[in-house]
Amino acid sequence: MSLSTKVEIYEQSVNALARCVKLEAILRDKDDAVNADAVGVKASSLAALAKRLREEIQAQWTQATPAKVTKLKSLNSDLQQEIAAIKRVIDHAARVVKAIGYVDDVIKVAVGLLT
Amino acid sequence: MQIFRVSKGVLLCCVAVGVAHFAGCSAPIRTNEFGKFERSVAAMQSSTHDIFGEIAADARRGLVEGKEFGFAFKPSELMVERNESFDYSIEARTLESMLREMRSSLFDLNSSMKTYAASLNELAGGGEADAARIAQLAADLNTNLQDASSSVNGFIKSRGGAGLELSAQATGVVSTIAAAALESHIEHTRRQSLRRVMSEGQATIDETAALGQLAVKTAASDAYAIYTQWFQLTFNDSYSQRRRTMDGLVAKRDAASATADEIRLIGEIQDEQQIARGKLLDRNDELMNTFDALSELNAAYGKLPPAHAALRKSLDKELSTFDSVREFYGQVERMQRLYKKLSSAN
Numbered sequence: 001m002s003l004s005t006k007v008e009i010y011e012q013s014v015n016a017l018a019r020c021v022k023l024e025a026i027l028r029d030k031d032d033a034v035n036a037d038a039v040g041v042k043a044s045s046l047a048a049l050a051k052r053l054r055e056e057i058q059a060q061w062t063q064a065t066p067a068k069v070t071k072l073k074s075l076n077s078d079l080q081q082e083i084a085a086i087k088r089v090i091d092h093a094a095r096v097v098k099a100i101g102y103v104d105d106v107i108k109v110a111v112g113l114l115t
Numbered sequence: 116m117q118i119f120r121v122s123k124g125v126l127l128c129c130v131a132v133g134v135a136h137f138a139g140c141s142a143p144i145r146t147n148e149f150g151k152f153e154r155s156v157a158a159m160q161s162s163t164h165d166i167f168g169e170i171a172a173d174a175r176r177g178l179v180e181g182k183e184f185g186f187a188f189k190p191s192e193l194m195v196e197r198n199e200s201f202d203y204s205i206e207a208r209t210l211e212s213m214l215r216e217m218r219s220s221l222f223d224l225n226s227s228m229k230t231y232a233a234s235l236n237e238l239a240g241g242g243e244a245d246a247a248r249i250a251q252l253a254a255d256l257n258t259n260l261q262d263a264s265s266s267v268n269g270f271i272k273s274r275g276g277a278g279l280e281l282s283a284q285a286t287g288v289v290s291t292i293a294a295a296a297l298e299s300h301i302e303h304t305r306r307q308s309l310r311r312v313m314s315e316g317q318a319t320i321d322e323t324a325a326l327g328q329l330a331v332k333t334a335a336s337d338a339y340a341i342y343t344q345w346f347q348l349t350f351n352d353s354y355s356q357r358r359r360t361m362d363g364l365v366a367k368r369d370a371a372s373a374t375a376d377e378i379r380l381i382g383e384i385q386d387e388q389q390i391a392r393g394k395l396l397d398r399n400d401e402l403m404n405t406f407d408a409l410s411e412l413n414a415a416y417g418k419l420p421p422a423h424a425a426l427r428k429s430l431d432k433e434l435s436t437f438d439s440v441r442e443f444y445g446q447v448e449r450m451q452r453l454y455k456k457l458s459s460a461n
Contacts, residue, residue, distance in 0.1 A: 004329060007329050014336045017340070021347045028351075043347070047185035047344075051186060054340075061330060061333070065224055072228055073227055079312055083238050086305060089300070090245060093293075100256065107266035107267060
């Protein structure tokens with residue numbers, strides 16, 4: 001059974017449990033102890049079902065989460081690599097500009113050697 | 116001798132055509148939207164953590180008051196068992212322990228999503244910082260070209276040559292071309308990278324949001340189960356019996372046949388019932404507030420995948436002819452501003 005189906009059934013179980021509890025309270029208000037007890041028994045079995053479903057949801061949900069965390073981390077790592085690649089391009093351009101700046105010095109050295 | 120005789124207007128037009136090859140085919144990256152996306156994911160993370168913490172605390176209170184799903188844990192089932200050094204376990208699988216575990220896993224999940232959203236924003240929004248750095252590089256290139264040109268010119272003249280004069284206008288145009296080409300290349304790379312990673316990541320975002328929604332729906336059922344259990348324990352058979360007892364005593368009091376102890380008991384039961392009703396109303400408010408908060412959170416998780424998809428789609432958006440022209444014009448204007456800045460620096 002899929003996780004979403006279990007969550008849906010759990011929701012329906014809890015809602016049914018609440019309706020039973022409300023009905024039990026109404027019957028007790030009307031001093032109808034026999035029917036109130038009968039509804040109480042139904043409520044107990046619904047509560048047990050809800051508890052079991054809740055535990056199963058927990059197990060299935062907890063099992064599904066790490067894979068998503070790993071995938072998100074991998075996507076983030078890809079993005080960081082792209083950011084670093086762009087930075088490298090600009091750094092490379094900066095080195096080229098800096099190299100052009102040395103032309104002036106090279107000429108001065110050359111002139112010095114020739115004269 | 117001037118080796119650079121092409122007019123600046125012709126050169127700028129050539130550059131504009133080259134730049135338009137990249138920039139004119141798509142809309143600018145919506146950096147603001149990426150920022151909003153990151154902030155929304157961060158807000159969702161803290162809200163999730165807070166709400167799950169509150170429901171877990173409520174579950175603990177329910178456990179202390181009595182039962183959970185109609186089941187009362189024995190103290191032995193709640194006792195911590197130490198396994199090895201720092202490793203421990205508790206036999207009972209309480210609602211509080213499950214909610215805290217889910218809260219912790221959700222925190223990891225949302226943290227990873229927050230980091231991913233921050234990186235998307237960093238990649239999308241890095242343009243401004245890069246543009247400033249590239250403008251600085253253009254200015255440096257302009258200065259360096261001027262210096263190099265002057266040195267080369269002086270050297271040739273000193274050797275009896277005619278000289279090589281590179282005008283300030285020419286170096287300005289060269290620097291502008293280089294800067295515009297670099298900026299366009301980077302913008303293109305940025306857009307392509309975002310497209311690729313976001314396309315790959317869409318399925319993960321869909322699944323992560325679905326997991327978040329399932330956790331939120333489960334927590335809503337948990338909150339209702341806790342409330343229902345409290346209601347059942349409070350308004351149970353003994354509460355009805357006390358009410359019936361009071362009805363009988365009130366009848367006796369009205370007939371002036373009640374003893375002093377019986378009249379005192381009427382007062383005690385009335386107080387108990389008032390307290391119980393007051394607690395019920397408080398519990399109702401708390402439950403409704405919890406449902407409202409979880410409903411908002413559920414909607415937020417639901418909107419996450421379409422928001423991610425819309426951001427991804429915005430990177431593909433084809434411009435209308437008018438938009439393309441405007442984009443083209445904007446790009447040229449930007450280059451002209453940079454050119455003027457460089458020219459005035461000469």
